Amino acid sequence: MVRHFSIKGKLVPVDWVCNLLKAKMNDVVQNEQINRFLIDGFPRNMSNLEGWTTYGFTNDIVTLKFVLFFDCSLEECERRCLQREDRRTDDNIDIIQKRFRTYLNETLPVLQYYEQTGLLRRIDANKSQDEVFEEVKELFR
Known part of the structure; x- marks a missing residue:
């Protein structure tokens, strides 16, 4: 589905991006014992920033350093x-x-x-x- 949006030149819905990001981060923390991440290019717009906050990245999962x-x-x-x-x-x-x-x-x-x-x-x-x-x-x- 992500590829479909990309091919059409459309942005992937922010809830999808946030859920995918959250799932991958949780997986890495559990399986690889890594708890530091560098996220490139996100949030890219205010909608992404709202999703970042809404999906708990600011409190539940991430301590944003900078x-x-x-x-x-x-x-x-x-x-x-x-x-x-x-x-x-x-x-x-x-x-x-x-x-x-x-x-x-x-x-x-x-x-x-x-x-x-x-x-x-x-x-x-x-x-x-x-x-x-x-x-x-x-x-x-």
Whole structure:
């Protein structure tokens, strides 16, 4: 079902994402005795954030340490996407700019929310890969 939504270019309903995420996290905790997670790209919009809260991630399952934000200019994003060796089929100027607009409209309010809570950790991703990596390592120490 998730693949069906992806093929159609639609977002998977937030309750599905939250239930899948919760089930996988519980499974990993029980079977692998791992209780630390890095979740990439979620919550991506306010609906995701509401689901994150509604499905108990903020109290029952997760003690959120911080939200990591790689702050990068549109120009640098364009340059990197267009120059990477393993380019996606949708790596072109129009789609990259559309993704950036989506970020401004959908994701930025989530980041502002976490900034107000004091949980946002911002990395200047316009720097070199090595500099960014060093800053990220410091956050995880």
